[in-house]
Amino acid sequence: MRLAVVTPFVDRQHGTERALAELLDRLSHEYACEIHLYAERVQDLAVKPSGDTQEPVILSRPKAGEGSQPPPHHTTQQHVPPRGPQSGSITWHRVPSLPGPHLFKFLFWILANTAMRWWDRVARGQRPDLVFSPGINCLDADFIVVHALFRRLRELSGEQSQTGETNSVGPLRRLHRRAYYATVAALERIVYANRKTRLAAVSRRTADLLARYFNRTDITVIYNGIDTVQFSVPARLAHRQGARYRHNFSDKEVVLLLIGNDWRVKGLPTILAAMAATRDLPLRLLVVGSDVPTSFQQSAQQLGIADRCRWESPRPDVIDFYATADIYVSPSLEDSFGLPVAEAMACGLRVITSKFAGVSELIQNERDGLILSDPSNAAVLSELLRGLHANAAARTTLGDAAAVAAQDWTWDRNATQIWQWLQSGKRTR
Numbered sequence: 001m002r003l004a005v006v007t008p009f010v011d012r013q014h015g016t017e018r019a020l021a022e023l024l025d026r027l028s029h030e031y032a033c034e035i036h037l038y039a040e041r042v043q044d045l046a047v048k049p050s051g052d053t054q055e056p057v058i059l060s061r062p063k064a065g066e067g068s069q070p071p072p073h074h075t076t077q078q079h080v081p082p083r084g085p086q087s088g089s090i091t092w093h094r095v096p097s098l099p100g101p102h103l104f105k106f107l108f109w110i111l112a113n114t115a116m117r118w119w120d121r122v123a124r125g126q127r128p129d130l131v132f133s134p135g136i137n138c139l140d141a142d143f144i145v146v147h148a149l150f151r152r153l154r155e156l157s158g159e160q161s162q163t164g165e166t167n168s169v170g171p172l173r174r175l176h177r178r179a180y181y182a183t184v185a186a187l188e189r190i191v192y193a194n195r196k197t198r199l200a201a202v203s204r205r206t207a208d209l210l211a212r213y214f215n216r217t218d219i220t221v222i223y224n225g226i227d228t229v230q231f232s233v234p235a236r237l238a239h240r241q242g243a244r245y246r247h248n249f250s251d252k253e254v255v256l257l258l259i260g261n262d263w264r265v266k267g268l269p270t271i272l273a274a275m276a277a278t279r280d281l282p283l284r285l286l287v288v289g290s291d292v293p294t295s296f297q298q299s300a301q302q303l304g305i306a307d308r309c310r311w312e313s314p315r316p317d318v319i320d321f322y323a324t325a326d327i328y329v330s331p332s333l334e335d336s337f338g339l340p341v342a343e344a345m346a347c348g349l350r351v352i353t354s355k356f357a358g359v360s361e362l363i364q365n366e367r368d369g370l371i372l373s374d375p376s377n378a379a380v381l382s383e384l385l386r387g388l389h390a391n392a393a394a395r396t397t398l399g400d401a402a403a404v405a406a407q408d409w410t411w412d413r414n415a416t417q418i419w420q421w422l423q424s425g426k427r428t429r
Contacts, residue, residue, distance in 0.1 A: 001422070002034040003027070004128035006113055006137040008095075011043035013314055015260075015339040016147040019202075019224050019414070020134050021045050026415035028088040035090045036120075036128060038113045040097040044316075047092040093120065103180040114138055130422060136187045143198045143425060144191070145222065145418070148336050149209050151188055154181040156265060156333055192216060198425045200418070202337040203358020220421050223362065224337045225411035226346050230319065233348040233403050239323035247310065247324050252282055254389055257325035257349075259288040259318070259340040267331030267354065268296055273378035274385060276303040281389050285309045288321055322347040326395075327388060331375035332357045342409055345369065345402035350395055352384055362409065368401035 005024065012018045021044060027033040028046075037047060095113045098105060117138075120126040133141040135148065157177065191197060192214045200220040201207040207219040229235075249255050256275075260266045268287065275285055285308060287293070293311045300306040312321070322328075328344035328351045335357035342359050344351050345368065353360050354375035363369035370384055388395050 001031070001130070002036070002128045003422075004036045004038065004117060004131045006038045006117070006131065006133045006141065007135075008109055008137065009039055009041045009043075010037070010045050012045075013043075013316055013318070015224075015337070016134050018339065019145075019147070022225065022227070022411040023415050023418060024090055026411065027419065028090050030415065031419050032088040034088050036093060036126065037090055038093045038095050038117060040095050040109065042092050045090065047090045050091055050093045093117075101176055103176060103183060106180065106183070110138065114140070130425070132422070136184055136191055139187070139191060141191070141197060143200070143422060145200045145202065146192070146206055146210065146336070147202055149188065149206060149213070150181050150184040151213050152209055152334055153262075153265070154178075154185050157181060189214070198421075200421055204361050205356070205358050206336045222414060222417045222421065223358075223409065224339055224342065225414035226339070226342045226406060226409050228346055228407055228410055231322065231343045231346040231406075235319055236323045236347040236349075239319055243320045243323035246320075247286065249284060249324065253284045254282060254327065255325045256283060256285045256327050256329045256385075257288070257321055257344070258285070258328075258330055259314075259321060260330070261289045261291050263287065263289060263291045263293075263296060265333050266335070267329075267333060267375050269299065270331045270376055270378050270381055271329055272296065272299055272303055272305065272309075274381040275300075275305045275308060277378060277382040278385055278389075279305060279308075281386065283308065283385065283389070286312065286321065286324060288312045288314060288318075290314060318343070319347070322349060325349055327352065327385070329381070329385075330354070330357065331372050331381055333375055335359070341369075342406060346406035346409075348399040348403040350388055350398045351402060352381065362405070364405070368398065368405040370398075 007017070007020055010017050010021050010024070012021050024035055024037065024045065028035055093116060095109065095116055098108050130142045131138065131140055132143045134145050192199060192210060193216070195216070195218070199210060199216060199218070200222045201210060202222065202224050204221050207221050210216045210219050244251070256271065258266060258268060258271060271285065275283055287296070287309065290313065297306065297309070297311065300309045322344055325344070326349070328341060328349045330338060330341055331352065331354045332338060333356060338353060338357040338359035341351050341353050341357065342362070350370070352370045352372065353363070354372040356375060360371045363371060365371045372380060374380065
């Protein structure tokens with residue numbers, strides 16, 4: 001099968017992009033797909049640049065300490081042989097990008113990738129069997145896996161504005177975010193309402209939102225996976241002592257972890273309030289992501305817990321964060337899936353999430369994880385934290401059960417289900 005895959009970038013450091021990288025790797029190697037990847041940048045994936053007849057190379061950032069500081073889009077190349085006799089290929093068609101506000105870059109991206117694919121089809125005769133996209137990246141995709149719904153994020157943004165929760169965000173940034181969400185939501189109405197476009201959702205919750213907003217009741221649910229080798233109890237324990245030392249946490253401290261962007265939607269205000277309500281406990285908080293921390297740091301200062309919070313930027317060695325932590329906590333207001341929750345479970349961490357996170361559909365409440373029915377209720381979250389701190393046996397049992405449950409959530413399962421979905425759709429074209 002020849003697939004045209006359209007996405008701004010691919011790496012293994014962000015949820016949607018990591019899911020795509022794992023999928024493309026398997027579609028190419030296990031199902032012999034000829035993949036033409038239209039993207040602005042690629043990291044940590046074996047690809048062959050367009051027009052290059054050499055073997056595929058892995059494009060990745062240099063490791064820390066290797067040479068001088070690279071420019072933002074610099075990559076190093078490592079030659080890797082194809083895996084197995086059925087290996088397909090991944091050809092990267094580099095789509096140009098322009099600097100500027102995110103909305104401007106997004107609109108240019110839509111136009112640029114559409115023009116490139118049209119040229120390859122008309123001038124070069126490269127006609128794909130299917131066009132595949134993880135979300136709104138073009139207007140002509142045959143198959144889309146929906147990882148996030150901007151209409152829902154726009155609603156949340158409006159609700160927060162009415163309650164004054166976004167006052168810490170500058171007016172220009174707030175205006176730009178509204179314009180961006182409105183634009184993508186408008187494109188969702190065009191693309192997702194088109195029944196010729198096959199849709200899959202990464203959770204039942206996302207499928208239900210697609211049905212509510214666009215009257216799409218023909219959605220296939222395909223949950224994300226995790227790397228159960230990279231994220232495991234042995235891997236976490238092997239890194240734990242060094243990770244705790246590097247982050248300067250003592251053995252007596254209980255470290256809470258949150259990973260992701262858009263921390264307000266991820267429930268960080270609720271976590272901070274719960275931390276303030278449990279200031280008598282030796283709780284510490286490690287927050288990882290690319291969001292602007294200023295307003296949250298100010299909130300922590302006002303609550304008197306600033307010295308208990310650490311703020312970190314994302315890194316490729318994410319296992320270091322899981323090894324540091326004791327409890328993963330994410331009372332999300334909205335999360336189509338919630339990959340860090342699943343990875344934390346695979347590492348044997350106790351997890352607290354909300355019913356508005358798609359991953360909660362895979363969790364048995366109070367058996368292998370804890371699910372909040374109201375993610376904004378800091379009092380309930382603080383009581384859960386007190387209970388976990390007081391009951392060491394419960395912490396162990398919950399973590400062990402989480403690790404067992406997560407063993408079935410593999411990327412191989414995810415790729416098999418998506419491959420079968422693509423095949424079923426191709427037969428009906």
